[in-house]
């Protein structure tokens with residue numbers, strides 16, 4: 001019997017106050033990258049923290065996309081100094097994505113972690129972050145120009161050097177690529193069990209994978225979801241993630257039958 005099940009992909013949400021009410025929200029580009037680039041079904045994961053039945057949820061999903069967000073991880077999660085007053089945080093998202101990411105890796109659920117998601121992956125593995133890369137010294141500008149149009153903000157910003165032998169190299173087959181850059185924070189101490197997969201020209205780690213992972217587990221500091229179907233490098237990443245998710249979807253269908 002042939003199986004070609006549509007993978008069900010969790011897409012992590014953030015909390016945000018819209019008018020008088022708190023909402024669970026996720027950017028359209030993340031949801032659409034799952035449906036358009038992977039042919040999969042996006043399922044938004046609310047930031048409910050420990051109120052989510054995480055293990056149950058993971059058995060029903062074929063992969064998780066950990067999204068980017070303007071908010072920063074609260075520094076106590078990586079023993080960092082308290083952030084400057086006015087820094088945007090989302091403790092409900094932290095309480096959801098950090099344990100969910102750890103459990104997904106433990107259970108071998110395919111994971112693609114983007115920007116804040118990439119930083120979450122590093123923190124979950126015991127790493128730490130620079131809170132303001134531009135104040136550290138020695139780094140190029142990794143922030144977007146907030147006065148520019150969104151196409152410029154998410155347009156190509158710098159090259160990355162890709163390490164041969166990793167997932168990214170396997171996906172792209174070359175040792176360099178061009179990426180966008182929309183972040184203020186970045187990896188300081190690398191988490192244990194993570195392998196650097198790519199570097200910016202200033203030496204900043206731009207991509208990591210989980211060593212000896214049971215399944216696809218890749219984090220990238222840039223935004224491959226941005227106009228993914230028009231960018232062959234970004235598409236190659238989603239193709240590889242999509243393939244891992246499809247294999248899991250087919251295995252789940254074989255085991256449990258179609259729901």
Ligand SMILES: N[C@@H](CCC(=O)NCCCC(=O)O)C(=O)O
Pocket residue numbers: 027067068069070071072114115116117182183184185186223
């Ligand atoms: N806040 C962190 C992470 C940056 C990030 O994820 N940016 C995405 C912004 C909105 C989006 O495109 O979803 C940092 O500044 O380093």
